[in-house]
Amino acid sequence: MTTRWGICSAGRISHDFAVALRTLPHEDHKVVAVAARKLDDAQQFAKxxxxxxxxxxxxxxxxDPDVDVVYIGVINPYHISSSLLFINAKKNVLCEKPLAMNTKEVQEILACAKMNDVFFMEAVWTRFFPTSVEIRRLLDQGEIGEVKMVRSELGFVAKDTARVRLKELGGGGLLTLGVYCLQFSCMVYNGEKPESVHATGVLLDTDVDETVVVTLKFCQKRMAVFTCSVNLQLPNEAVIVGTKGTIRVPENMWCPTSLVVNGKETLYPLPEPCMPLNFRNGTGMRYEAEEVRQCLLKGLKESPVMSHADSLLLAEVEDEVRRQVGVVYSQDGQ
Ligand SMILES: NC(=O)c1ccc[n+]([C@@H]2O[C@H](COP(=O)([O-])OP(=O)(O)OC[C@H]3O[C@@H](n4cnc5c(N)ncnc54)[C@H](OP(=O)(O)O)[C@@H]3O)[C@@H](O)[C@H]2O)c1
Structure with a gap:
């Protein structure tokens, strides 16, 4: 049975998602429709x-009765309205990260998905890369012993992009990039809630966060620390330190193609795109798309790898980090 996708927005990430789908078997994944605010944009994308x-x-x-699942690639403040629209129309949904602007919005979306009995997932694509599958396998098998520290960073000079810079477009380093470090720590610690969150950072002149450092403490003396920035090119690596060894994602920690386990590197190449991409390693979105397909075939309403509880945890920590750093969106209602 073919998974029939509808794509919501004709923007930059939607383009990459459509290219990524074309690296999968056509009989499994097909884009049957695209919607944009302007018909002309949708028509150009369709062509x-x-x-x-x-x-x-x-x-x-x-x-459209032929759409099984909608990929939402609109900018952050519109994730909630688009998600609610499609969920209430009984469509399954894969929505770009961050799922919404705050915990309150995330709760509303997840409750709506449950009520309508549809599949819903936040598009945390990194979790479905082969490197992430391998990391989870290695951790499950105790390959590096007990994990005590997770360190990660993600930073680019991206602050001149309007959706990154402007508060009303859902900007800020944490929601743009920090999400990837946070989700990585939460994956390694298996969705556990941290005992404490400490954050400090500096803001852009638009009052969104530019560079943030976050320390998370988990029970049994386990920790995670991450840095994100939309004004610095960071090395963008991640390291998991256990009592018996180390797993390193040496670069591109949000879309990785290599893993170093106790000093030994293995490469996980991605398929070549059929046309130029807007974002690095964009064909890696194929793995989250395939996860959605597999969940739909099994009749699941959420993915066990990126569950509703996982999305809620990300939102709760994001809210706490923003509270400490001093970033308030209009959606926070303060
Ligand atoms: N997975 C990843 O690695 C990754 C990478 C980049 C971005 N993202 C996420 O993807 C989402 C979109 O990013 P993008 O770079 O693709 O953004 P974008 O191209 O700037 O905008 C995406 C779409 O959002 C809608 N939009 C833009 N500005 C709007 C406004 N002022 N009011 C209402 N709608 C507006 C437009 O939809 P229409 O086409 O309908 O007009 C636009 O095409 C964000 O949530 C971002 O966090 C994820």
Whole structure:
């Protein structure tokens, strides 16, 4: 049975997602529709990606009976309205990260998905990369003993992009990049809630966070620390330190293609894209797409690898980090 995708927005990440789907078997994944705020944008996207139907508003695609699952690639403040629209139309949904602007919005989306009995997942693509599958296997097998420390960083000079810089577009380093470090720590610690969160950072002149350092403490003397920045090019690596060894993601920690386990490196190459991408290693979105397909085939309403509880935990920690650093969005209602 083919998984029939609808794509919500004709923006940059939607383009990469459509390219990533084309690295998977056509009989498994097909984009049947695209919707954008302007019909012309949707039509251009449809032409480029050979999508049969283009809609000039999201509501029209929500009514398309041939769409099984919608990929939402709109900017952060519109994740909630788009998610609720498609969920209420009984569509399964894969929504870009961060799932929403705060915990309150995430709770509303997840409750709506439960009520409508549809599949819903936050598009934390990193979790489905072969490197992440291997990390979970190694940790399960106790390959590096008991994990005591997770260190990660992600930073680029991205602050001139409007959606990164402007508060009203959901900007800030934590929601743009820090999410990846946070999700990595939470994956390693198996979705456990940290005992404490300590954060400090500096803001852009637009009052969103530029560079943030976060320390998480988990029970039994286990810790995680991460740095994110939209104004610094960081090495972008991650390290998991256990009592018997170390796992290192040597670069591109948010879309990794290599892993160093106790000093030995293994490469995990990605398929080549059929056309230029907007973001690095974009074809790696194929793994999250395939996860969605497998969940739908099994009749699951959430992925065991990136569950609703996982999304909630990310949102709760993000809120606490923002509270300490002093970033408030209009959605926070303060
Ligand atoms: N997985 C990853 O590695 C990754 C990478 C980049 C981005 N992302 C996530 O993907 C999402 C989109 O990022 P992007 O770089 O693709 O953004 P983008 O190209 O700037 O915008 C995406 C879409 O959002 C809608 N939009 C933009 N500005 C809007 C506004 N002022 N009001 C209402 N809608 C607006 C537009 O939809 P229409 O086409 O319908 O007009 C636009 O095409 C973000 O949530 C981001 O966090 C993820």
């Amino acid at each position: 480029k990606h050979s999508v049969p139907r283009a809609y000039g508003c999201y509501e029209e695609m929500a009514r």
